[in-house]
Every structure is written in C-alpha cells, then in structure tokens.
Amino acid sequence: MSRLGRRDVVGAIAAAAASIAPRALAARPSRPRVLITAFGARADGVTINTRAIQAAIDSAAQGGGVVVVSAGVFVSGALFLRPRVDLHLEDGAVLRCTTKMEHFPAQRTRIEGHFEAAFTPALINAKGCDGLRITGKGVLDGAGREIWERFWALRNAAPDPANFPNLGLPRARLALIEDSRRVTIEDVAFKDSQFWNLHLYRCRDVVVRRARFTVPDDYKQAPSSDGIDIDSSQRVIIEDCYFSVTDDCIAAKGSKGPFALEDRESPPVEHIRVRRCHFRRGHQALACGSEATIVRDVLVEDCKVTGPINVLMLKLRPDTPQVYENIRLSNITLDSDGGTILAIGPWSQYKDLKGAPPPLSHVRGVVLEGFRGRFGAFGHVRPNRGQTTIAPVQIKDFDLRLARSRLAFADVPAPVFDKVTINGQAVAAP
Secondary structure, three states, X not given: OOOOOHHHHXXXXXXXXXXXXXXXXXXXXXXXXXXXXXXXXXXXXXXXXXXXXXXXXXXXXXXXXXXXXXXXXXXXXXXXXOOOEEEEEOOOEEEEEOOOHHHOOOEEEEEOOEEEEEEOOOXXXXXXXXXXXXXXXXXXXXXXXXXXXXXXXXXXXXXXXXXXXXXXXXXXXXXXXXXXXXXXEEOOEEEOOXXXXXXXXXXXXXXXXXXXXXXXXXXXXXXXXXXXXXXXXXXXXXXXXXXXXXXOXXXXXXXXXXXXXXXXXXXXXXXXEEEOOEEEEOOEEEEEOOOOOEEEEEEEEEEEEOOOOEEEEEEEOOOOOOEEEEEEEEEEEEEOOXXXXXXXXXXXXXXXXOOXXXXXXXXXXXXXEXXXXXXXXXXXEOOOOOOEEEOOOEEEEEEEEEEEEEEEEOOOOOOEEEEEEEOOEEEOOO
C-alpha cells in the first residue's frame, strides 16, 4: 500500500474525482429528434416494434440525432444503437422487452467475465458509441417476471440445481454498452430486467445519474437482477441513483480463472465514484466479483443503506489471481435491523483451476469511515488460506447500533479501529 498519509490519499481521491467529471459531462449540441412513431412504432403494449425502432435508429445515424420514445408502452426485441445516435425516453414512455425470445437472436456477447459465442443480446446494445446519451424520465422495462419463472422452473428441475448455470436460459439484459467513452445515462428507470440491468463493458468516462433500478417488492428473488455491472471499465461516476433489486446493486467485474491476468480483453476496473445513492434492497450495495481480477481506486460516499444487505463484499475466488486495492466507503448512513457491513471471504461459485496451481491474491487499502445509524452485523474478514494476503482493514469514525457487534476475522491481521463506538460503547480493537 502507498506510504502517503491520510490527507494525501484523500486529496488524491478528490483530485481524481474532479478530473473524471469534465470528460464524462461534456454535452453535445442540440441535434435532430427522430420519433420512433414516425417509423411505424405503436404504443399499444402488444405490437413488437423492433423493426420500426431500429429503422428510426438507422435513420438517425445518417446525420446524427436523438431517437425519441414518446409516452406509451412500446414492446421490442434487441435494438442496436449506432455512433452519433442518442436515446431519449420521454416522461410516460415505456420501452418494454418482449418475452418472445426469438426477437433476441443469439450472438457473441460479453457476459460473466468472458465472451459467450451465442447468447442473448440486451434490449439496448451500443458498441463504439462515444458520447452516447440515454436520457429521460421514461422506463426500460424487462418484463422479467415471466422469464424469472421460466428460470426457476428449469433450475428446480435440474439434476444439480445448485450448479444450474445463469446462462441456462435465454434472457435479456436491459442495456449493454461496450467500448464506448463519454457516456451519460440520466433519469432513466430500469425495472424488472430479465438479467442484469445496466452492463458497462470496456467503457471509460461514464456518468450514471438519477437512475433507478428496481425489482417488484412482492418478488422474492429475481435471478441475476444486478443494478449496474462495471465490467473492465474505468472512470465511472454513479450518483443520486436508487437501487432495489435482488442481486448486487453495483458489481465490479472482470475476468476469472487462473489465467485471468493474461486476458487482454479484461482490463482493470479503476477510478470508480459512487455518491449520494440509496440502496434499499439487494444482496450487496457494492460487490467486487463474482468475476474480478483487479479492482482499485473505488470511493463510495454520502450514501444510505435502508435494507438488510451487505454494504461491501469482496469475493475471493480460489481459482483467480485478484487484487482489490484502495477501496474506501465514507459517510454512510445505515437504517436496517439486518444486513452486514463488511464481508471479505472465499467465493467458489463455478470454480475451475484448469489444472493450474492455486493463484495468489491481495487485498489492501480497504477503509470504512464515517458510518452512522443502526444495522444487523459488523461482518467478517477471511482469506482463502494460503492464497490471500489481506492488509489491515481501517475502521474509522463509527457510531452505530448493531445487533451483532463483533467484526470476525481469521488468518489475517487485526483490523485497525479509530474512534469507533458500537452500541454506545467505545471500541478500541476487535
């Protein structure tokens, strides 16, 4: 870990955050608006409008323009944005996935840390679309409930349900944006996604602002309903967003397996800023994994967690060399009877060493500071024994009421406490 003092580290983080924003926030000049209804799209909630909407996109691409989804429910299959084409969903607009999966023809796509030769594309697909803007107070609707039920039926009928693959059923993400820079996603609601909601792969200078990611409260477990998956991307800002899903709210992802560091298609996840977000429901507010190699320089600040979820989880794969470095959570308000603040430990889902020896991994520079409120458990820190080195976690300026107040740790250096009060009592060390 760097020998910089705390002020130097905080200053460096602030300077890095300031340098991110101007590149991502640069606005385009006003451009022609292209209405999908002008190409025959019908807002009746029944007609499958894929051809009409794609025609509007292709037309806008000729000179650059904004494809506009007006109020109403437009059903569609997979759509492919073009360079110099933005998408705007007006207030009251709903762009909904069809559940007839033949309208999502299988293709090579990035998913779960690798490229699948033939799997379902997203509803909105964008590749090489620098400057892309997806805006407006409308909704991207995955119509997921029917697909979720299909998934659980197949999984429960499998000989080994625990190892039934997430890719065992065609299902669409709401948006896949890849190899794009200066991307802005603003005000859009993502709901009921069949698979992940927003997947950013190899993107840079991205701002996601005032977006919502939701699964209905009455549905216990929508499979793989991640809010935002930051896959091999850098310089991403997520601010003023709302998450109520049944998987990871925000996940940092990359590659996996013993040769993951040789994967040139999976650069590190770096320079991530999450601020003023509300995490109401999910497995984790922030997860590193399940597929991840290098994740570093992450700052989560001024957020609130009001559900029984893991605030920070670092998943340590026994088959993957990993580096989790300089991950800081600051000024976090907690308000729940359940949940876990910190979970660092082994994660062996679908592990495969491919005949290689167990790789080494490192965790360093994890800092939690400025936590207030009430919550369930403090959490745990455990390595993959003989594989993972974990530097002391820094716990600073806590004033919390916890149902389970002990931070458990094993085979790692003791966490460092500074000004920590739990259940009204000052705590000097775990």
